[in-house]
Amino acid sequence: MHSDRITIPTVSINIQPITGSKLPYPENLGFGKVFSDRMFTQSWTADAGWHDAVIGQYGNLSLPPSTAVFHYAQEIFEGTKAYRRPDGDINLFRPWENAERFNRSAARMSMQKVDPESHVEAIVKLVELDHAWVPSGEGQSLYIRPTMISTEPALGVHASSSYLHYIIAGPVGAYFASGFKPVSVFISDEYVRAVRGGTGEAKCGGNYAASLIVGEEVARLGYQQVLWLDGIERKYVEEVGAMNIAFVYGKHIITPQLTGTILRGITRKSVLELAPSLGYTIAEERISIDQVLADLASGKITEAFGMGTAAVIAPVGRFGYKGQDYLVNGNEVGPVSNHLYQALTDIQYGRAPDPFGWTLKIVAGR
Numbered sequence: 001m002h003s004d005r006i007t008i009p010t011v012s013i014n015i016q017p018i019t020g021s022k023l024p025y026p027e028n029l030g031f032g033k034v035f036s037d038r039m040f041t042q043s044w045t046a047d048a049g050w051h052d053a054v055i056g057q058y059g060n061l062s063l064p065p066s067t068a069v070f071h072y073a074q075e076i077f078e079g080t081k082a083y084r085r086p087d088g089d090i091n092l093f094r095p096w097e098n099a100e101r102f103n104r105s106a107a108r109m110s111m112q113k114v115d116p117e118s119h120v121e122a123i124v125k126l127v128e129l130d131h132a133w134v135p136s137g138e139g140q141s142l143y144i145r146p147t148m149i150s151t152e153p154a155l156g157v158h159a160s161s162s163y164l165h166y167i168i169a170g171p172v173g174a175y176f177a178s179g180f181k182p183v184s185v186f187i188s189d190e191y192v193r194a195v196r197g198g199t200g201e202a203k204c205g206g207n208y209a210a211s212l213i214v215g216e217e218v219a220r221l222g223y224q225q226v227l228w229l230d231g232i233e234r235k236y237v238e239e240v241g242a243m244n245i246a247f248v249y250g251k252h253i254i255t256p257q258l259t260g261t262i263l264r265g266i267t268r269k270s271v272l273e274l275a276p277s278l279g280y281t282i283a284e285e286r287i288s289i290d291q292v293l294a295d296l297a298s299g300k301i302t303e304a305f306g307m308g309t310a311a312v313i314a315p316v317g318r319f320g321y322k323g324q325d326y327l328v329n330g331n332e333v334g335p336v337s338n339h340l341y342q343a344l345t346d347i348q349y350g351r352a353p354d355p356f357g358w359t360l361k362i363v364a365g366r
């Protein structure tokens with residue numbers, strides 16, 4: 001059960017003093033707009049390897065306009081959260097999984113891997129130092145954004161000879177600020193997110209840049225999210241926006257199998273591991289959109305939901321495809337989505353025991 005837990009060694013992070021604090025943070029947090037006082041940075045060069053690990057004041061980066069990342073997008077990132085527990089301590093949720101995925105992304109983008117243990121330790125130290133930035137309001141958390149960028153100041157198209165690894169964090173509001181509500185999803189048969197052999201499995205900025213045009217179109221048509229189909233036949237279901245997707249057939253849950261184009265979501269993995277203990281069966285399968293639409297029309301699909309760090313579980317209330325709408329569970333949150341949301345967030349926030357060993361508790365500020 002604890003196989004993904006790693007021992008955290010002491011690496012030398014130079015903790016620098018900061019001048020002043022931006023606390024208190026604003027009441028209206030939103031997402032990704034407010035950042036804590038500190039950030040972690042370290043650099044990589046062939047000669048020195050990873051070096052100069054520092055936690056210091058959050059501030060601007062200064063890079064020449066020729067820096068490789070601005071031209072060829074050799075960049076990766078991660079997203080994980082710190083949750084305020086009822087006892088005042090703080091939980092990280094499966095940070096080891098994020099570290100592993102960060103290194104998978106690094107490998108795909110020809111970037112340097114980080115030492116996963118030091119990466120997790122950097123997150124722990126940052127959260128310890130900026131513990132006062134972990135909010136305690138309903139559904140709030142501290143969003144943590146590890147990032148790596150190529151920093152070679154040169155325009156040749158090749159892997160960079162230097163990298164910057166940094167971690168920033170900021171308090172975020174509840175995803176469902178106005179209550180746990182179903183989202184509407186437009187099924188795109190024009191644009192695709194990823195193709196086999198491409199970068200769909202990596203968490204690299206380019207994937208998101210290419211998706212922005214669809215986000216705008218979806219909003220114009222009156223939907224909130226996009227459902228991505230496979231890049232070749234546009235027939236098989238892949239992901240929903242920046243979340244993995246699942247369909248519920250009574251007590252049975254089906255999610256698309258990982259084929260190399262789908263991001264290996266940590267929430268998805270957690271649902272796969274958690275659902276059987278809550279009385280559901282779960283399967284990873286190739287799912288065709290025709291089957292989904294037929295099962296929505298016949299009522300065989302009782303619920304559908306997205307899975308991701310931001311929303312945890314996002315129930316889908318309506319799918320739109322080729323000008324027709326398909327309602328799911330009468331556009332209401334269903335019992336399975338609700339059950340999984342409660343069970344997962346209870347573990348994340350430390351409101352319930354964690355039999356899986358997923359959380360890493362940080363005792364800070366006492």
Ligand SMILES: Cc1ncc(COP(=O)(O)O)c(C=O)c1O
Nearest residue numbers: 242243244263265266267308309
């Ligand atoms: C494209 C995409 N799919 C799925 C996910 C869900 O992954 P996770 O559960 O690890 O947040 C994310 C968010 O990280 C994402 O950006």
